Amino acid sequence: MKMKVKDQITAVVVFILGTTGYFSTGSIPAESAVFPKAIFIFTIILAVLLFVSTFFGFSLQENKEEKPNYKRVALLLISSVIYYLLINPLGYLIATPIFLVVVSYLLELRKVKTLILYPIGFSIFLYICFVVLLRVPLPMGILE
Numbered sequence: 059m060k061m062k063v064k065d066q067i068t069a070v071v072v073f074i075l076g077t078t079g080y081f082s083t084g085s086i087p088a089e090s091a092v093f094p095k096a097i098f099i100f101t102i103i104l105a106v107l108l109f110v111s112t113f114f115g116f117s118l119q120e121n122k123e124e125k126p127n128y129k130r131v132a133l134l135l136i137s138s139v140i141y142y143l144l145i146n147p148l149g150y151l152i153a154t155p156i157f158l159v160v161v162s163y164l165l166e167l168r169k170v171k172t173l174i175l176y177p178i179g180f181s182i183f184l185y186i187c188f189v190v191l192l193r194v195p196l197p198m199g200i201l202e
Contacts, residue, residue, distance in 0.1 A: 066109060070105075080098035080099065130164055137160050141156075148199045151196075152199060153199070154177070155177035157177075158180060159174075
């Protein structure tokens with residue numbers, strides 16, 4: 059499938075999800091719905107821009123046929139299921155960096171420094187966002 063067609067399909071799917079998400083915020087109190095509505099509007103705008111850009115040849119990749127890598131997709135899916143199963147027993151701070159290393163490697167990131175720093179930094183960043191700022195508990199697993 060050509061990149062142009064993939065971008066068009068992606069744009070339509072993201073537009074539908076953004077629109078559905080926007081209208082689903084109607085059941086949320088008005089004060090709480092401001093941020094989600096803004097995110098969904100931004101998503102819808104980006105989907106429209108992506109769709110329109112396919113007609114003007116704005117693409118970061120060449121418009122060539124790509125052979126799907128089913129093995130990689132399967133491994134990513136299996137990794138996600140394993141992460142889902144291990145996040146509660148191991149805890150967020152252990153399971154998430156391991157998961158991010160595996161996924162990064164599967165997505166052909168090979169720099170050792172990045173494979174170590176990205177998962178640890180991103181996990182700590184999300185921990186601070188959720189636990190410290192938003193006061194949302196994350197599974198601690200064996201660290202409790």
